[in-house]
Structures are given as C-alpha cells and as structure tokens.
Amino acid sequence: MAEVFKKEGYVDPRPPVLGPGHNFRSISEKIGDIVLMRGFQKGWVFGFAIVFLGALMLFNTIGYLVLKGVGIWGNSIPVAWAFDIINFVWWIGIGHAGTLISAILLLLRQSWRNSINRFAEAMTLFAVACAGLFPALHTGRPWVDYWLFPYPNTMGMWPNFRSPLMWDVFAVSTYATVSLLFWFMGLIPDFAGLRDSAKNKVQRSIYGLLAMGWRGDARHWQRYETAYLLLAGLSTPLVLSVHTIVSYDFSVGIIPGWHATIFPPYFVAGAIYAGFAMVLTLAIPVRKFYHLEDFITIRHIRNMCKVMLATGLIVGYGYLMELFMSWYSANTYEMFMMKNRIFGPYGYMYWLLILCNVLVPQLLWIKKFRDKLGVVFLVSMFINVGMWLERFVIIVMSLNRDFLPASWRMYKPTVFDFTMFFGTIGFFLTCMFLFIRFVPMIPIFEMKTLLPESKVDEHKVEEHISGTSVGANPLPQFGD
Numbered sequence: 001m002a003e004v005f006k007k008e009g010y011v012d013p014r015p016p017v018l019g020p021g022h023n024f025r026s027i028s029e030k031i032g033d034i035v036l037m038r039g040f041q042k043g044w045v046f047g048f049a050i051v052f053l054g055a056l057m058l059f060n061t062i063g064y065l066v067l068k069g070v071g072i073w074g075n076s077i078p079v080a081w082a083f084d085i086i087n088f089v090w091w092i093g094i095g096h097a098g099t100l101i102s103a104i105l106l107l108l109r110q111s112w113r114n115s116i117n118r119f120a121e122a123m124t125l126f127a128v129a130c131a132g133l134f135p136a137l138h139t140g141r142p143w144v145d146y147w148l149f150p151y152p153n154t155m156g157m158w159p160n161f162r163s164p165l166m167w168d169v170f171a172v173s174t175y176a177t178v179s180l181l182f183w184f185m186g187l188i189p190d191f192a193g194l195r196d197s198a199k200n201k202v203q204r205s206i207y208g209l210l211a212m213g214w215r216g217d218a219r220h221w222q223r224y225e226t227a228y229l230l231l232a233g234l235s236t237p238l239v240l241s242v243h244t245i246v247s248y249d250f251s252v253g254i255i256p257g258w259h260a261t262i263f264p265p266y267f268v269a270g271a272i273y274a275g276f277a278m279v280l281t282l283a284i285p286v287r288k289f290y291h292l293e294d295f296i297t298i299r300h301i302r303n304m305c306k307v308m309l310a311t312g313l314i315v316g317y318g319y320l321m322e323l324f325m326s327w328y329s330a331n332t333y334e335m336f337m338m339k340n341r342i343f344g345p346y347g348y349m350y351w352l353l354i355l356c357n358v359l360v361p362q363l364l365w366i367k368k369f370r371d372k373l374g375v376v377f378l379v380s381m382f383i384n385v386g387m388w389l390e391r392f393v394i395i396v397m398s399l400n401r402d403f404l405p406a407s408w409r410m411y412k413p414t415v416f417d418f419t420m421f422f423g424t425i426g427f428f429l430t431c432m433f434l435f436i437r438f439v440p441m442i443p444i445f446e447m448k449t450l451l452p453e454s455k456v457d458e459h460k461v462e463e464h465i466s467g468t469s470v471g472a473n474p475l476p477q478f479g480d
Contacts, residue, residue, distance in 0.1 A: 015302075017112045018450045019294025027447050028193065031440050034290055036198055040437070043289060048433045054426015061419045062137065070140050073420075074413040078402045079395075083417040084138040085249075086391040087424065090274070091131035092172065092246055093267075093387060095179075096239060097275025098124030102182060103235035106228075112303055114446040115295045119286075120279050121183040122439070126431040127278075128176045130424040135168055164249040171245040175238050182231045188214050188224070189445045243271040250394065256337035257398035262321050269314035270387060273357075276308050277383035284377045286436065295442050301376055305364045308383065315390075316358045337398060345410060346397050353393055356386025 022030075065072055075082045098120035105113040136142050148169045150159050159166050192214035195207040214220055247267035250258040280301070287296045326338040341350045360382040369375045401408045435441065 015297050015299040017115065017297060017299055018447065019297060022294065023451065024448055024453065027451075028197070028444055030292075031295070031442050031444050031447070032194060032197055034436070035194060035438060035440055036200075036203065038200075044433065044437060048430070051426050051429035051433060054423055055430040056426075057419050058423025058427050061416055061423055062133070065137060065416065065420075066142065070138065072414060072416045074411060074417050076409055076411065078407050078409060079399045079411040081395050081399065082411055083413055083421060084134040086388065086395050087421050088131050088134040088138075088168075089246055089267075089391045090388050091127045091134075091424065091428075092243060093271035093274040094278045095124040095127035095131070095175075095275065096243060096268075096271035097279050098122070098127075099175075099179060099182075099235050099239050100272055100275065101279070102186075103232040104239065106232045107236060111450060112300055114450060115297075115300055115442055116279060116283060116304075117446075118183070118186060118439075118443050119283060119441050120275075121179065121186070122432065122435045122441075123275075123278060123282065124179050125176070125183060126428050126435075128172060128179065129431070130428050132172055132176070133424065135165060139165075164252065167245045167248060171242045175242045178231065178235050178238060182228075182235055185224070185228055185231060186443060186446075187439065188212060189216065190440045190443060192216060193444060194440070239272075240268055243267045255398055255402075256331075256333040257322075257341070257394065260322070260325065262318060262325070266315070266318035266321075269311045269318070270390065273308060273311040273315055273383065274387040276304050276311070277380040277387070280304055280308075280376060280380040281384060282432065284373050284380075286441070288373075290436075292442070295447060298371055301373065302370050305370045305376060308361060308380075309364050312357065312361045312383070319354070319358065333403065336401075340401055341393060341397050344397065344401070346393070346400070349389055349397070350393055353386055353389040356382045356389060360386075 070084075073083065075084070098117075101113050101120045102117045105117070136145050139145060147157060148159055148166060188211060191207045192211035195204055195211050198204040198207060244264040244267065247263035251260055251263040253259060283296055284301075287293060323338060326334040329335075341347070361379055363369045363375060363379055369379075396411050400411050
C-alpha cells in the first residue's frame with residue numbers, strides 16, 4: 001500500500017518517526033556513545049547527586065519505620081489506608097504505559113513505539129519496585145511477608161486467598177516478572193552490539209556476559225522474534241488485569257465510593273493516562289539533554305498526547321458516572337459520600353483533581369500546544385499530580401467519615417509519610433539515571449529497521465533461515 005501511495009505521488013503529512021540523514025552506523029554511534037563514553041557528564045553527575053539524596057531519604061525512612069513500626073505514619077482509625085496505599089496504586093498506574101507501548105503497540109505494528117518502548121519498559125520496572133515497597137511495609141511485619149506466598153509449611157499457615165493483599169502479590173509479582181523478561185529480551189541484540197564496539201575490556205566483558213552468546217545469525221533472529229512476540233502476547237492481558245485486580249481492592253469493600261462495578265475500566269484507563277504522562281515527563285528533558293530530537297520526534301510527542309486525551313476522557317467520564325450513580329442509587333450513604341467529596345473538609349482536593357485531570361489536559365486538543373514541549377511537559381506534570389490526588393480522594397475521603405459519626409476523624413500525614421513518598425520518587429529517578437547511563441535507552445536494532453536500507457526481500461530471509469541460502473545476516477547489525 002505504501003508503494004502505491006508513493007507511485008501516486010502521495011506525501012505523508014505526518015512528521016517522520018526518525019529524522020533524516022541517518023544510516024546504520026550513525027544510529028549505532030549516536031545511541032551507543034551515550035553508554036560507552038568514558039567518564040560522566042557534569043549534568044548527569046549533578047542530577048544523579050540530587051536524586052540519590054532522595055533515595056537515601058527513602059532508605060533512612062524505611063530503616064526508622066522497621067525499628068519503630070507503622071505508627072510513625074499518619075494512618076489512624078478510620079483511615080487505616082492512607083499514603084501507603086495511595087502511593088502503591090499511583091506507582092502501579094505509572095508502570096502501565098511501558099507494557100502498553102511495548103506489547104500492544106508491537107502487536108499492532110506501530111513503528112512510532114520504537115524510540116520510546118525501552119525507556120517506558122525500564123520505567124515500568126522501577127515503578128513496580130517502588131509500588132511493592134508500600135504494601136510490604138504496610139503489613140507492619142515485613143520480615144514475615146513471605147507468608148503471603150502459597151508455600152506449605154510445618155505451622156500449617158496458608159495464605160488467605162480471599163484477601164485483596166494476596167491478589168496484589170500475585171498480580172504485581174507476575175507483572176514484574178513478565179515485564180523484566182520482556183525488557184531483557186529486547187536488550188540482548190544491543191548488548192551484543194555494545195560488546196563488539198566497546199574499547200574498554202571491563203565493558204566488553206560485562207556486555208558480553210549480558211549478550212548471552214548472541215552472534216546475530218539468522219537462527220538467532222528467528223528465535224528472538226518468536227520469543228519476543230510470545231512475551232508481547234503474555235504482557236498484553238497484564239495491562240488490563242493488573243490494575244483491574246488493584247481496583248478490586250476497593251470495589252469488594254462495602255464502603256460508599258468503593259463498592260462500584262465501574263472501577264476496573266476506570267482504573268485501567270487512569271493507569272494508562274498516568275503512565276503516558278510520566279513517559280512524557282521523563283522523555284522531554286532526556287531528549288533535550290542528549291540531543292535525541294531525531295529519534296524522539298514531534299510525532300512521538302503528538303501520539304502520546306493523543307493517547308492521553310483519549311484515556312483522560314475515559315477518566316473524566318468515570319468522575320461523571322460516580323456523581324450519577326450516587327444520585328441514581330438513592331442511597332443515603334452514597335449521596336453523602338459525594339457531598340463530602342465536593343463540599344467536605346477535603347473538598348479542595350477534589351476540585352484540584354478536576355483541574356489537573358480534566359480541565360488542564362484539554363489544552364492538548366490544540367495542535368499548537370501539542371507541538372510546544374514546554375506546554376506538554378507542564379500538562380504532564382499536572383496529570384501526574386492529578387492522578388495522585390485521585391487516589392487520595394478515593395481512599396482518604398471515603399474512609400475519614402464512615403457510617404458512625406462518632407468515629408469520624410481527619411487524616412493528617414506525618415513528615416514520614418512525605419519522606420517515604422518523595423524518597424520513592426528519588427529512588428525511581430536514581431534507577432532511571434543509572435539506566436540511561438549504562439543501558440541503551442533507545443533500541444538500536446529497532447531504530448535501524450526504520451531505515452529504507454533495512455527493507456529486504458522476505459523470500460531471501462526465509463531461504464536464509466531455512467538454510468537453503470548461505471550469506472551474511474540480512475538484518476542490520478550494531479556496527480554496520
């Protein structure tokens with residue numbers, strides 16, 4: 001079809017997914033040099049020092065928490081779930097964009113994913129690591145968290161499979177395992193390229209070990225493509241299932257504002273919304289700092305903005321449905337819950353949520369704003385804040401005023417709630433800084449497939465794989 005358009009003089013009005021003037025060698029050098037350079041750039045060192053201080057703050061808070069107990073947090077009765085579960089759901093949501101970009105867009109053969117998929121996959125892994133900290137520590141006894149896994153023991157203590165905490169353990173551990181395998185599988189060809197290009201003996205040894213014997217012959221590529229597609233197929237249902245299970249933590253509870261069937265699609269859409277916002281929040285500064293404008297083009301920014309608009313409308317629809325269902329149910333407790341959200345003592349949080357998640361993102365309808373990176377970055381930051389506020393509204397504002405007015409109590413987070421939360425942000429960014437420096441943040445071999453030179457005769461490739469033809473590997477290698 002593309003050839004027909006070309007013959008008819010059709011010109012694609014969209015910006016390219018890869019800037020002009022590149023060949024196999026220039027792509028290898030541009031991306032590989034970031035990893036193989038000697039020493040560290042001053043900007044990278046300065047940024048790493050700041051975010052590492054945040055990670056140290058997290059480790060210090062965790063140490064104090066284990067010694068003193070969860071009483072150092074602001075959790076109370078009736079707000080037994082507070083910052084810990086708010087942050088858990090927020091971090092899990094952020095991790096969803098990586099799997100969506102990597103798996104679903106791969107199966108849909110969307111070429112614009114190639115520049116951002118590895119970056120998003122790494123973000124998924126680090127976000128899941130941050131998320132897992134909160135329920136593990138919220139139990140109050142993290143040293144016995146292994147009881148959550150279904151293993152037989154002499155004490156006869158088996159997990160309670162009706163507990164939402166158990167569902168989270170299975171969902172998050174499965175998600176993390178499949179995402180890690182998918183991420184590492186995609187890195188193998190690039191690790192082999194770094195091994196062959198590295199001048200330093202230590203780098204050559206490390207990347208050679210990680211390459212797992214990759215030589216780039218046709219049989220390797222065939223097995224790689226098969227395994228990669230299988231992992232993409234396994235990852236795709238996880239995009240829908242993981243945050244659906246997280247939403248069940250709330251919807252199975254007989255609490256006004258929680259007990260609703262709208263939660264699964266509402267949470268999944270919100271997770272993708274938050275995930276793409278975080279991808280843009282990180283990609284825009286990295287693109288500028290490393291001069292990657294030819295690889296992460298304005299087309300990538302526009303497409304991610306469009307995905308945010310679509311999922312943002314679903315989230316806004318969810319807010320409207322919550323209002324409608326509370327009215328239509330004629331349930332006294334449901335109607336009071338919504339009045340408390342809008343006009344209660346935390347009402348300003350609800351209106352900030354509407355501003356951040358519904359009103360500000362409407363700027364992205366205007367093409368002029370979608371093309372201005374400063375505006376897109378600002379809108380993404382608003383969405384990040386708004387999605388955290390959404391979890392605050394759902395959890396705290398549904399719990400602080402329960403069925404018995406005598407037990408109503410305002411929730412006040414302590415300094416340790418904030419150091420824990422901002423510490424996880426520091427830990428997440430520390431991991432991202434290390435990833436950017438030591439691992440190719442953009443898949444080199446996938447970017448080469450976007451070049452016209454990489455388009456080869458499929459019959460020749462099949463002959464090569466079957467062994468009826470002997471010759472060089474038809475797919476481009478790292479140093480070509």
